Amino acid sequence: MQTLSILPLILCCCIAFGHSLSTEFGLLGCFVDTATRDVNGLDGWSTIGPYSVTWSSGGTVTLSSMTVQLCSEICAYGKFRYFGVQFSSYCFCGNSYGRHGKAADSHCNMACAGNSAQICGGADRNSVYRQIYYRQEGEYFTLVDRDYVNVTSTSGPFYRTEQPVRSLVECVYRCEADCQAVLFHLDACHLLRFPVLPHELKTVAGKFAIRV
Known part of the structure; x- marks a missing residue:
């Protein structure tokens, strides 16, 4: 795995994904669920934070x-x-999804029990989201x-574009403050607030x- 440092031409091999309870999320779509749960990271748990797992x-x-x-x-x-909301009031957590395949978006048609303006899946259907964690600034970047994901950030634009930029290294140098990732193409540097692409x-x- 190739990594880039904000220090000139220093390479290393490492990857980490930071965690904070402050997150945003992006919709991945509607997915089939069965008795063999698709998003099943809470299997065997009795609690998560202050919440009971059933x-x-x-x-x-x-x-x-x-x-x-x-x-x-x-x-x-x-x-x-990832997380999946289903049948208005169910919340599933996991690190994988999609084992039973994608469903038509129209199958996720049930309003959330706590907010009728939102959709929380359907009968045996999960509205699956990707978690996007805020993370502390690191020194290295990895390709x-x-x-x-479909992301609507609550904290301003998801990314900004600067150009002309001559190289990926220069693009990485410009990734400061709340920037966590870059997409470099030709002479354009897209500076992203989260480590995923809209x-x-x-x-x-x-x-x-x-950033890692």
């Missing part, structure tokens, strides 16, 4: 106040990468595969690197 298979937090934000907060206690950059080629 069901011996798969594990879920069930609340009459469930919202998308609440499920995100619950799963952040376990540093899970990684692309991971696209769908609006899906057609942009180039090299994607995240």
